[in-house]
Amino acid sequence: MFALNEKQALAAASPYRCVEVEAIPGSGKTVVAVERFGVLRYSSDDVRGVLALAFNVATVSALKSRIAERWGSSCLVFPHEVCTFDRMYRELFAFLVNAGHVGWPGEFDSLDVRKDYRGLDGYSRNSGSCLSVRLDQGHAVSICETPRHIKSASYGGFQNVRYLERALRSGIISYEHLHCLVDCVYANRTLSAIVVDWIKKCYRSIIVDESYDMNARNLFFVDLCYKAGLSITIIGDRWQAIYKWRDAEPFQVVSYIEEPSRGFVRYKLEKSYRFEQSEVAQAAVELRNGGKFTLEVGSSADIDVALASKWQSLWCLGDNIMPLSFGAPRTVSDALSCLFLNYLLERSFGLASFNFDEAVHMLNMSHQSLVLFERFVAESVLHRLDSGRCIDSEFIEYIGAQCREIGWSDDQISRLDCLDLKKNLSLLARRSSGVKLIPGMTVNQAKGREWDRVGVWFSKLPEVLDINKEHHRKIYVAVTRSRLSTCLLKKIS
Helix, strand or coil: CCCCCHHHHHHHCCCCCEEEEEECCCCCHHHHHHHHHHHHHHCCCCCCEEEEEECCHHHHHHHHHHHHHHHCHHHHCCCCEEEEHHHHHHHHHHHHHHCCCCECHHHCCCCEEECCCCCCCCECCCCCCCEEEEECCCCEEEEEECCCCCHHHCECCECCHHHHHHHHHCCEEEHHHHHHHHHHHHHCHHHHHHHHHHHHHHEEEEEECCHHHCEHHHHHHHHHHHHCCCEEEEEECHHHCCCHHHCECHHHHHHHHHCHHHCCEEEEECCCCCCCCHHHHHHHHHHHCCCECCCCECCHHHCCEEEECCHHHHCCCCCCEEECCCCCCCCHHHHHHHHHHHHHHHHHHCCCCCCHHHHHHHHCCCHHHHHHHHHHHHHHHHHHHHCCCCCCHHHHHHHHHHHHHCCCCHHHHHCCCHHHHHHHHHHHHCCCCCCCCEEEEEHHHHCCCCEEEEEEECCCCCCECCCCCHHHHHHHHHHCCEEEEEEECCCCC
């Protein structure tokens, strides 16, 4: 089960301090990461930890599960850990505050770090009050009002700045503000030296999964690990770097690795175990080498998943395709539509809507209110959709009345947009008629996953793929998700 081929074994057991593992799709990147973690964990009596970093909770969970399966649960006993970069920033800053290197307003020595500030008094998604956080020369956190255009150093969402200031002074901080403060730490020589010493005391090795998705902040942390004397293992594929929206800097990572003084040793995993058809495997290789790009037009009836760059496109590719989202909810109607979509997805695939948590936060719903919503609103509305009920103004009024029955405020109901709800519910109604559904995902959501038959849609396909263009890299990721075949879908509405 855990047998490695020669190149995988050489990469996993590499004796070099700085290692890069370049892995094509389906070549066993995760297998090598798991094996490498165990090798580093058990190859030394050094009591310091082995640290693996990833970019999202799902990847972290999968890595932990596979490490425990391969090496036993004791492999992950403290100080050895697998976590997200954000979790590491939280630990880093908590150390600085707790040790007194950074002073927090009100002399807090621990912080409540949240995804964002939704759910706090005074929060309103569409308001624009902004406060920034920074470190003064004495390493104390200062809070000040910030011009709205300085987005990278501020966070809006409160009715008045005093609400946000109250939250910050009570020790509540969002990850966006945490990122700003970590950048301040990096820029301060004294504090960055303290961080290097902290890393040196805590860890002896670091593994970075999907390394080419690192942004400048992530890469700086890796460099601090290098300066602390840790062994560095970087695993990824520059052809699959598709997180520009998160400020990913794949070519900055390339430059870092290729700096001769660091002495990175490269291992290439070029044998894919994903592709079950030789022509599919050959096409994946040729695309990396500048081969001509062609896809046969196919039908949504003959695929297992549909992929596109944006959620909106997926809703136009066939009524048998059920996208996992309408997009990020911006209004009460968007959030309500997301709840209905979530229950339909659970019924069809056992999956949650991609923006479900965000919708729940926007609607300020508790667990109890969600239970009531499912029992008295969602089930009734989906039953009406299944029966072919016309989506008209009367239907929307019925939904509003049902929501009022379970405790929604008149203000929430008054903000329901009939046209938006009609449009979204009509899309759901066309997919609740008993036709066999397949999921629709964005390419970002599909990264790291695989299916037998994949359908893709892009507005424009190039003749050849250029690794320097993110749109081309997205196309590459999309067409390499299939074991058997990939086809081009056409919009039908």
